[in-house]
Amino acid sequence: DADVTQTPRNRITKTGKRIMLECSQTKGHDRMYWYRQDPGLGLRLIYYSFDVKDINKGEISDGYSVSRQAQAKFSLSLESAIPNQTALYFCATSDFLAGGDTQYFGPGTRLTVL
Amino acid sequence: SQQGEEDPQALSIQEGENATMNCSYKTSINNLQWYRQNSGRGLVHLILIRSNEREKHSGRLRVTLDTSKKSSSLLITASRAADTASYFCATDERDDKIIFGKGTRLHILP
Numbered sequence: 001d002a003d004v005t006q007t008p009r010n011r012i013t014k015t016g017k018r019i020m021l022e023c024s025q026t027k028g029h030d031r032m033y034w035y036r037q038d039p040g041l042g043l044r045l046i047y048y049s050f051d052v053k054d055i056n057k058g059e060i061s062d063g064y065s066v067s068r069q070a071q072a073k074f075s076l077s078l079e080s081a082i083p084n085q086t087a088l089y090f091c092a093t094s095d096f097l098a099g100g101d102t103q104y105f106g107p108g109t110r111l112t113v114l
Numbered sequence: 115s116q117q118g119e120e121d122p123q124a125l126s127i128q129e130g131e132n133a134t135m136n137c138s139y140k141t142s143i144n145n146l147q148w149y150r151q152n153s154g155r156g157l158v159h160l161i162l163i164r165s166n167e168r169e170k171h172s173g174r175l176r177v178t179l180d181t182s183k184k185s186s187s188l189l190i191t192a193s194r195a196a197d198t199a200s201y202f203c204a205t206d207e208r209d210d211k212i213i214f215g216k217g218t219r220l221h222i223l224p
Contacts, residue, residue, distance in 0.1 A: 004156075102162060105157045108156055
C-alpha cells in the first residue's frame with residue numbers, strides 16, 4: 001500500500017462548486033503539505049501543517065482552505081472553484097525528527113474546473 | 115517566491131550519455147534537494163546535500179553544491195530510458211518551508 005494516498009485521483013467540477021481533496025498518510029510523519037502544479041510553473045505551496053493544531057499559509061493560499069483532522073489526514077478545500085484552479089494537486093509529508101526536509105509525495109489529484 | 119531555478123528547461127540526450135542539469139538559488143540555504151517526477155506522478159526524492167557539503171553521490175547520480183555561487187548541479191551518468199522525467203531542485207527557506215524550482219525536462223533518446 002502507498003504511504004501517502006490522495007482521493008480523488010481525478011475530478012471534474014463546475015465553477016462555483018465546493019470541492020474537497022483528501023490526503024492520508026501511514027508514514028507517521030508530523031508535517032504535511034499541499035502543493036499545486038501548473039505546466040511550466042513547478043510546484044507552489046498552498047498550505048502546510050507541522051502538527052495537528054498548526055496550519056500555515058503558503059505562497060498561494062487565496063481561494064483555498066485546509067483542515068488537519070488528525071496527524072494522518074490533511075484535506076484541502078476549494079470553497080468556490082474557479083477555472084484557474086484547474087491544476088495537478090499534490091499532498092506531501094515530511095518527518096521533523098528526521099530533519100524535516102525530505103518530502104514524500106502522494107500520486108496527485110488532477111482537478112479540472114469547467 | 116521561486117527560490118531555485120533549473121537550467122536548462124529541457125534537455126534531450128542519447129541513451130548512455132551523461133546528463134547535467136543546474137540549479138541556481140537566491141538566498142542562503144541549509145540544504146538543497148533534487149527530486150524526480152515521472153509524467154503526471156508525484157515527486158520522488160533523489161538526494162539531499164547540506165550547505166557544508168560540496169559533492170554527494172548516490173548510484174549514478176552526482177550532486178555538487180557551490181554556496182559561493184549559489185548553484186548546484188545534478189549529473190546522471192550513463193543515462194537510461196527510464197531516466198526520462200522532470201527533475202526539480204528544492205531549497206529550504208525560513209519557516210522550514212521547502213521551495214521548488216520549475217524543473218528540467220529530461221528526455222533520453224533510444
